[in-house]
Amino acid sequence: MIQGTGSDVGKSLVVAGLARAFANRGVRVAPFKPQNMSNNAAVAGFGEIGRAQALQARAARLSPHVDMNPVLLKPQSGTGAQIVAQGQVVGQASAREYQLWKPRLMPLVLESFARLSQSVDLMLIEGAGSAAEINLRAADIANMGFARSVDCPVVLVGDIDRGGVIAQLVGCRTILDPEDASLIAGFIVNKFRGDPTLFDEGLRLIEERTGWPSLGLLPFFPPAARLPAEDSLSLPRGDAVDGAGGEIEIAVPIPPNIANFDDLDPLKAEPGVRVTFVSRGTPLPATAKLIVLPGSKASLADLAAYRAEGWDIDICAHVRRGGRVLGLCGGYQILGRRIADPLGVEGSPGAAEGLGLLDVETVMGEEKTLQAVRGESVAEGAPFEGYEMHMGATEGPDRDRPLLRFFDGRSEGAVSPDRRVCGTYVHGLFSNDAQRAALLAPLGGAPSQLRYETMVEQTLDALADHCARHLDLDRLLEIAR
Known part of the structure; x- marks a missing residue:
């Protein structure tokens, strides 16, 4: 142990x-x-x-x-x-x-x-x-x-x-x-x-x-x-830049209940991209081409935090300037017109108006969706593998323009009429090289040579070699019983 x-x-x-x-x-x-x-x-x-x-x-x-x-x-x-x-x-x-x-x-x-x-x-x-x-x-x-x-x-x-x-x-x-x-x-x-x-x-x-x-x-x-982190303590604090660095800036506000932020790791590793993590007390940068609202373990509480920080104003101004916004899981819910949690599954029972950038509403329920998924993006036909992990059901007119289509025939996510705002419940989406390329192309990103999953495997092999060089593996096996 x-x-x-x-x-x-x-x-x-x-x-x-x-x-x-x-x-x-x-x-x-x-x-x-x-x-x-x-x-x-x-x-x-x-x-x-x-x-x-x-x-x-x-x-x-x-x-x-x-x-x-x-x-x-x-x-x-x-x-x-x-x-x-x-x-x-x-x-x-x-x-x-x-x-x-x-x-x-x-x-x-x-x-x-x-x-x-x-x-x-x-x-x-x-x-x-x-x-x-x-x-x-x-x-x-x-x-x-x-x-x-x-x-x-x-x-x-x-x-x-x-x-x-x-x-x-x-x-x-x-x-x-x-x-x-x-x-x-x-x-x-x-x-x-x-x-x-x-x-x-x-x-x-x-x-x-x-x-x-x-x-x-x-x-x-x-x-x-390069490997997924376990704890939000590992996230940069302040107006901090993480990743490979480049001309395409992606801004990510860090709400109090951020979850599954490893969704962003492939973007951090992408050449030509700089991911700016924005802590509370700091405005979202006007230089960003894309704002990503990350997952949340308590969407209503994090929605309140967005408003308290003025990030809701920053996000709406970003959209008016022609910028793009992507909501992942809880971030997707926050982009909608309304979130209701009548049973208090993520905190105290309540409801609130969302940012209203997607014409959808979310109602929290006790049932949790947990499943691996495979499919392709509707617009580009780019394949992906990922997983869903969320409470709540999201419905509304913008769901008629889904972001993704599963191979079992179901559609998922929502896209605004001008296609500048979208949301999805799928995690791990950008570990797929084709999906990542499809996200970055409208931002001016050129195809890169990054093969994310291969990089993770190479990093694990390098970590194993690192441990083998500096730790007494034979002694560890002798200790085990």
Whole structure:
């Protein structure tokens, strides 16, 4: 089990790298995360799991399965988090209320772990947050509580890039319960920059103070930026530019409940494109050729945030100037005339007028659409594969001009009469090279040589080589039991 001294120390990336490295050795390996908290999710069969576990499954050369992440918490405005168990929504709870859920969820976690482990040689398990959250230890199902339940050896990852890694690791050893600490079989120092020999003494001191052996000093891996991120903490803040850089500017406002923002990763990687992420307190740039409204876990709350920031005014002005707007999932709902949530599935019950740039209305319901989809764009005939993951049904006259057509004959999305505003529920659309080219062509984008899915595979292989060079893989296999 790969646990961390804190959030964002690189646990997900280490598991992905090890999964591909061991798979390359012919080991049957599967990822597993007992409990995740993220609004970046992926469809796995007829359920959903964290995006990081879907990437780790890909690294292990497996199809994603709901057993790989049996508990997924999806934060939503005003109500704590939606609880997804074995791929399906089972309720919602505040942070305090969730503590009472954990004993009910642990049997499902252990069931998924047992079922998944029957088909592989090696399970790579990812913890959540910090191993040393002793205030939450009593009912823990994500870190030491799970490790103790299955007698799983633990490797602890510290992040030297944020500073204080010696204190991170030694501090964990100091405050952990002795029985928990006894499960830790070694540590990894991640995100190192510079001359590694300068930290030889640091590794020695950590080993001396903790009694744990070092399993490697893992240098910072810049190509990780090409892989889908798990957490919105990884998004740039302020008026920040991300991606390859270029003349085509795409502006993306960051609402409080942004979800599935990995939809934008292929655009960030595209030559000639610069993606400007706009934080609250900053206007949308008038220089953008396209504004993308990203997915949302709470569309009504994020619609209110758009208005509070004045982004609604910026978006309408952008359209009047002849600019284009694309809404993805929750962003699609926000572009419509009205959003109603009579049952309070994403927060308090309520309704609000949308931006009115698409002639559609959305009504939230308890049923969640989760499915992989394949089809082509109506205008260009460009093929795509992606997935739907949303609450609510959207209807209205602009649906008569669909953006996409599925191969099963159904149409999806909506387009305004002047074709400058459109929306869709399909995620992963721009991982498809033809779809990305079709989006960029009206903006003046020339066809590029980027093959996005090939790039992801190459990056996973490079990450595996990186881990194999700097971590003791043989020792890790010996530790496993």
